[in-house]
Amino acid sequence: MGNDILRVRVARITREAEDILSYELVAAEGGALPAFEAGAHLEVRVPGPGDFLRAYSLCNDPEETHRYVITVSRDAKGRGGSSAMHERVREGDALEVHAPRNNFPLLFARSYMLVAGGIGITPLLSMARMLERTGANYSLHYCAREPGRTAYRELLSQAPFTERVRFSFDGGDPSKGLDVKELLATRLPGARLYCCGPAGLMKAVRDAATLHRWPREKVHFESFTAEGTSAATGREEQGFEVTIRSTGQVLQVPAGQSVLNVLRRNGVRIPSDCEAGTCGTCVTRVCDGQVDHRDTFFQAEPAGDQRMLVCVSRARSKKLVLDL
Ligand SMILES: Cc1cc2nc3c(=O)[nH]c(=O)nc-3n(C[C@H](O)[C@H](O)[C@H](O)COP(=O)(O)OP(=O)(O)OC[C@H]3O[C@@H](n4cnc5c(N)ncnc54)[C@H](O)[C@@H]3O)c2cc1C
Ligand code: FES
Structure with missing residues (x-):
């Protein structure tokens, strides 16, 4: 298990609204949980055949150290992560989560x-x-x-x-x-x-x-x-071209579509998980072109033009060559 992986127990599940459940998570071994800041989220390993990793924002007061509270809306159009949370997770279950990460910090203001x-x-x-x-x-x-x-x-x-x-x-x-x-x-x-x-x-x-x-x-x-x-x-989306280095295949990525989905539709499979630029699973090496990074994963560690998260990031140049 990686250092930032925590084992928690579902202490309580509460219906917050139609199709929305909240989960109170406590440390599986008891005691305090690592601190978090307002705006932080947990990545939860959702049980089930899909083995999904899904991000859920913490919605309790960061002053609390005895519990994390997350709230999950069931997305009927999704790939099943939120439905699995609703259908498979029960009070008393153990879950694996990554320690809280914050891409949305509350900065000082008047x-x-x-x-x-x-x-x-x-x-x-x-x-x-x-x-x-x-x-x-x-x-x-x-x-x-x-x-x-x-x-x-x-x-x-x-x-x-x-x-x-x-x-x-x-x-x-x-x-x-x-x-x-x-x-x-x-x-x-x-x-x-x-x-x-x-x-x-x-x-x-x-x-x-x-x-x-x-x-x-x-x-x-x-x-x-x-x-x-x-x-x-807030950045405008332009279409651009992606070349697969090993085959020379050239694909068009129109505005409004992700590189990941264009690759997938053309039979090129890339492992993915969150599909929101937070988990890093879809990282792909770039041989040529300039990357427009739109993820939050690489914020602390700039990725340059050598790699990109194809679920959200795009091109600043007209073409990208991917090392696939
Ligand atoms: C930082 C962060 C915090 C979050 N916090 C919360 C939270 O507090 N509560 C909460 O309920 N959710 C939260 N989410 C969203 C959550 O992580 C999941 O995305 C959500 O639960 C849906 O998961 P899913 O597997 O059911 O659907 P997903 O498969 O993730 O699908 C979500 C949406 O993506 C689109 N989609 C899916 N697959 C495709 C595809 N192949 N092509 C095109 N479009 C597609 C669909 O429109 C679908 O409605 C958060 C996400 C992030 C990144
Ligand atoms: S799938 Fe998670 S960052 Fe792309």
Whole structure:
């Protein structure tokens, strides 16, 4: 077992909303768990034939050391990781997780605006708990489809959150939901904005932040999916060409499609796991071309142009040659 792998026990499972369950995890051997910061996530080895590794944000207060709480929304269109969490994991089970990692740290600010969409509430809930405890100035804007599908609605409707949290229910039509342009028109001095949610919401927040001249370094995003990564990075997507070195095969990667999916459709199999640029499994050597890194895995250790995570990263040049 690697150094950062922890064995935890599922102490409690709670239904938080339709198709959304939370899992309270404690150290399998008892005692304290490694500390985490608001915004951090765990990679959980989901039991079952798929042997999935899936990232889940910690949503409890980072002050707690006796437990990690994660919340999982079942994604019926996914490859089965979230369904396996719902169907296979039971109270009392042991799970393997990687120690918490944080790609979405809460930096110092004089005030905070938190914008959550759907299950994107999880890292922001941990932040809200911490900001509440430390007496910070913050507001949480929580967008969801309908009350019955809104995790932690009851908790966030009560003291101490009542005055801080605003819900927006759009019934599935974003034009009827939160007016992001209007919300971002007011920027308190020294404010930071944190947003996590579906790609459409993150794009709307990014566009409104640009319109109202929020400094780029004060606006922070976390994406749960590869699809949301370009909304989170705010970078335009261009098509480019990929060459497979061993066969000379040339493939087009259009805007909106990942290198991984283009390779897969053309019969080139690359091991993958999170498909969101967090786990490092799909790392591929690059022989030629310039890489546009969009992952969060290589943040601490710059990857240069020699390797890339093909699930999310793209090309800055017109062509890439992959060592496959
Ligand atoms: C940092 C981080 C934190 C996260 N925190 C949470 C959290 O707190 N709660 C939570 O519920 N989830 C969270 N997630 C998402 C979670 O890791 C899983 O992605 C999610 O549970 C779905 O897993 P899955 O295996 O069911 O679906 P996946 O297979 O991962 O599919 C997810 C989506 O990707 C698309 N997709 C899947 N396969 C393909 C394909 N081959 N081609 C094109 N599109 C495809 C589909 O649209 C699908 O809806 C987080 C992700 C990250 C990166
Ligand atoms: S599959 Fe996890 S980083 Fe690409």
